[in-house]
Amino acid sequence: MTERENFxxxxxxxxxxxxxVMYSFCPYLQETCGRKVExxxxxxxxxxxxxxxxxxxxxxxxxxxxxxxYYGPLKEGTTIDxxxxxxxxxxxxxxxxxxxxxxxxxxxxxxELEAYPFPEFVRNGEEARQLARNNALKARDKVICxxxxxxxxxTAWYMRGMxxxxxxxxxxxxxxxxxxxxxxxxxxxxxxxxxxxGAEVLYFGDDVGMQRTIMMSRELYQTWLKPRLxxxxxxxxxxxxxxxxxxHSCGFIEPFIEDLIQVGIDVLNPVQPECMDFGEIHxxxxxxxxxxxxxxxxxxxxxxxxxxxxxxxxxxxDIAGKKGGLLVSPTHLLEPEVPxxxxxAYIQACRDxxxxxx
Numbered sequence: 102m103t104e105r106e107n108f109x110x111x112x113x114x115x116x117x118x119x120x121x122v123m124y125s126f127c128p129y130l131q132e133t134c135g136r137k138v139e140x141x142x143x144x145x146x147x148x149x150x151x152x153x154x155x156x157x158x159x160x161x162x163x164x165x166x167x168x169x170x171y172y173g174p175l176k177e178g179t180t181i182d183x184x185x186x187x188x189x190x191x192x193x194x195x196x197x198x199x200x201x202x203x204x205x206x207x208x209x210x211x212x213e214l215e216a217y218p219f220p221e222f223v224r225n226g227e228e229a230r231q232l233a234r235n236n237a238l239k240a241r242d243k244v245i246c247x248x249x250x251x252x253x254x255x256t257a258w259y260m261r262g263m264x265x266x267x268x269x270x271x272x273x274x275x276x277x278x279x280x281x282x283x284x285x286x287x288x289x290x291x292x293x294x295x296x297x298x299g300a301e302v303l304y305f306g307d308d309v310g311m312q313r314t315i316m317m318s319r320e321l322y323q324t325w326l327k328p329r330l331x332x333x334x335x336x337x338x339x340x341x342x343x344x345x346x347x348x349h350s351c352g353f354i355e356p357f358i359e360d361l362i363q364v365g366i367d368v369l370n371p372v373q374p375e376c377m378d379f380g381e382i383h384x385x386x387x388x389x390x391x392x393x394x395x396x397x398x399x400x401x402x403x404x405x406x407x408x409x410x411x412x413x414x415x416x417x418x419d420i421a422g423k424k425g426g427l428l429v430s431p432t433h434l435l436e437p438e439v440p441x442x443x444x445x446a447y448i449q450a451c452r453d454x455x456x457x458x459x
Contacts, residue, residue, distance in 0.1 A: 104151040104242040111425035112345055112368055112391045120418065120451040123150040123393070123430035124444070129437040134444055141445060145452050152302060154248045158294040161221040168218070171204035183220040186259045206262040211275050219283055222290050224297075247295025249288065250306035250349050253329050257284045267317070270325050277325065285329040289336045296340040303337055303346050305330070305366070310352025312376055319356050331364040338365065347393060351433075352376050358386055368393050371432035374413075375399045383420050383427075392421070393428040396447065402431050403438040407446035414450035 102110065102118045111117045122142065126135065142148060160183050168185035169175070178190040180199075188199035208214055251259065257280050258266045269277035292303055309316045309326070337344050348366040350357075353376040361369065369386075371394030372379050379395045395417045396402060401410055414429055421427035429451065435444065 104148065105244055108151045108244055108428075109345070111428060114391060114424040114426040116423060117425045117455075119147075119455045121151055121428060122147055122448050122451050123152075123428055124447070125431075125434050127434055127436050130435050130439065130444075134441050137441060138444065138448070141448055145449070147448070147452055151242065151244050152246045153243045154246050154304075155295075155298075155300065157247070157249070158291050159223040161223050162218075168204055172202060175202075184256060184260055185218070201259060203258075203260060203262040203265075205260045205280070206265055208261075208276070211279055214276055214279055220287065222287070222294070224290070224294055244302055245300045246302040246304055247292065247300035248304045249291050249295070250304055252288050252305040252307055252333060253281065253284050254307035254309060254326055256288075257281050260284075270317075270321060281325060281329055285332055288333045292333055292337045293340055296337060296344060301341075301345065303344055304349065305333070305346060306349030306370070308349075308351045309357060310350050310354035310376065313353055315354060315356055316352075319360075322357060323360060327360050327364060334365040355382065358382070358390070362386065362389050367391060368428070370394045371430075373397065373399070373432045374401070379417050380420050387421070387426055391426040391428075394430055394432040395427065396429060396431045398431050398433040398435060398439070402435060402443055402447070403440075405443065407442045410443045410446040411450040411453075414447060415454055418454050 104121070107117050107119055108121060111121075124138075163183075165181040165183065165185070168181050168187070171185060172187055175187060176189045179187050181187045185204040187202040187204070189202065191198035191200065205214065205217065208217075261269070261280060266277060266280070268274075269280075295303060307326070307330075309322065315322075334346060337346065345367050346365060347368040347370055348361055349370045351371070352373065355377055358369065368391045370392070372382055372392050374395060374397045379392070383392070396410070396413055401413050405413070417427060417429055421429075431447065
């Protein structure tokens with residue numbers, strides 16, 4: 102199998118020949134371990150993840166200064182994204198962490214929301230044509246991925262603030278309906294654009310779980326979020342019926358998994374072992390859902406031994422079985438406390454599991 106064929110066969114649970122190596126580093130680890138990983142992969146004849154993220158849909162107006170009026174004074178170095186969400190810089194010790202500010206937090210009327218300058222996307226033009234040319238990546242045995250995590254819920258609460266949006270939803274306020282519909286419309290545009298320009302995989306996601314419980318009741322989820330996520334999935338499948346859809350949510354989300362299957366999710370990420378047991382989740386849903394992740398970044402990767410990392414990789418691949426259904430990887434970004442020895446153990450375990458004939 103080629104890397105692409107192997108990747109899709111794992112997801113479709115039709116067997117595989119090798120386990121892809123998939124990970125992401127914080128800036129510190131990229132600086133200290135990035136070259137070591139490249140050398141190790143060359144040495145063992147492996148390549149990084151077959152998925153390649155491509156640039157997203159262009160925005161008509163890139164000037165984010167128009168959003169400053171929704172805030173008071175901002176710290177030097179603060180960035181503002183296309184939705185107007187501000188992120189103040191964190192400390193040097195946690196340079197990839199920021200303090201988020203919400204432009205819609207103090208709004209009290211639907212009229213204020215309607216007047217807000219939501220991003221306008223551009224579906225045509227040279228940027229779109231250039232992105233379509235990235236299909237050439239497929240000739241290099243890569244899978245083009247449209248990464249659009251923070252699909253609905255997170256984009257909406259980043260703008261409104263979680264407490265305010267939760268209150269809007271629970272009181273059935275028209276402000277919640279307007280904001281969530283607007284964000285869903287934008288998500289549909291993003292998904293369709295990715296597929297029209299060559300994506301084969303869409304990566305959706307909204308954190309709806311916490312460490313030991315779900316973030317909201319299932320009734321609230323099914324009322325406000327499930328039908329809107331289904332609308333984005335349906336729009337994507339109208340353009341490309343065989344698109345593979347990943348979905349990310351941190352934390353404990355077992356009560357929502359059946360809902361995710363019903364709306365059409367193919368692959369669930371990250372199945373944190375600190376929050377859910379992969380064996381139990383696979384036993385309940387593994388015939389209808391594939392998985393990405395399962396190696397703990399709160400526990401095993403930073404604080405386990407190399408032998409424990411290797412054992413967890415092997416255990417989870419054994420659970421998934423010979424048909425596949427698991428892209429085994431660390432569940433999140435690897436942070437500074439993860440030792441090089443454990444990163445190496447994860448990569449070598451992926452290589453050795455395939456060779457062991459397990």
